[in-house]
Amino acid sequence: MCQIGCNTVAIACYFAAKSKFGTVVAAAALPAIVACNSALGTRPAGCAALLILPIP
Template identity: 90%
Template structure:
């Protein structure tokens, strides 16, 4: 469920940067695309932390 949310945000980020998700393969990507990829990399980590935290 969380992965779907993270990917949906990444797709919206790419759309805002006027690119298509999964099509940018160059190291010279736009800074906005680099930011999208960075956010996508950290989002699942944050979600995973929520899954292992004890519920009070």
């Protein structure tokens, strides 16, 4: 569920930047798309941490 949430936010971010998720070449990305990608890169790391932390 966490990954779905992360990707949903990324798709919304791309939509707000008037782009389509998965179709932008990194070298030609607008600053808004670079920001979307940066945010998407940090979110799954947080999700992974939730998976490996022990549950009390």
